[in-house]
Amino acid sequence: MTDVRRSGAESRERILAVAREHFARQGYDRTTIRAIAAEAQIDPSMVMRYFGTKEDLFTLAASIDLALPDLTSAPTGEVGRTMVRHFMKMWDSDGTLMALLRRAATDPGAAEQMRTIFATQVAVAVAPVCPDPSQAPRRAALAGAQLIGIALGRYVLDLPPIVEMDAEEIVDWVAPTVERYLTGPLPKPADD
Known part of the structure; x- marks a missing residue:
C-alpha cells in the first residue's frame, strides 16, 4: 500500500467514494473494509477510525440525494x-x-434508510402536484412502491421480460399508473 498524504477530510471523502463503488459493484456482504482501504490507499484502521463499523460506513455511503x-x-x-x-x-x-435496495430487502436498518429517503424526498417532491397535499405521503408511498418494484424485478431478480425492455418502454408502461397515484382522484370506497 502506498502511503498517500491527505488531509482528514480528503481521506474521509476518498474512503466514501471508494466505499460507494465497492458497495454498488459487490453489495454489502462481499465488500470488505480491507478492500476499501487498499483502493483508497489508507490503512484499514483509519477507515474504522473515521467511520466506526462497516455498517456505519454503508449507511453514510448510501445516503442518497435522489435529485428529483x-x-x-x-x-x-x-x-x-x-x-x-x-x-x-x-x-x-x-x-x-x-x-x-438489495440490502434493504434483508436488513431492517437499510430498509429504514430507504423508507426515510422516500418519505422525505419523494413526498416533498410530490406534494405540490397532489390535488390534496395532505395525501402526499400516501401518494408518494404508492408511487415509490411501484418504482421500487420495477427496480427489484429488473435489477435484483432479473425478471426476463422486464430486463429485456428498454428504459423508455418501461416508462411507457408504468408512467400512467404513477400519474394516477400522484395526481388522480382518490378511489371511491367499495360498497359493502
Missing part, C-alpha cells in the same frame, strides 16, 4: 412520465441506490 425533478414544471399529464423516467435513469446510473 421539479414536478410542478412537468406538463399536465406528464408528472408520472417525468418521475418514472427520472428513476429509470437513477436505477441505471447509481449503483449506490441499487446496493441500498
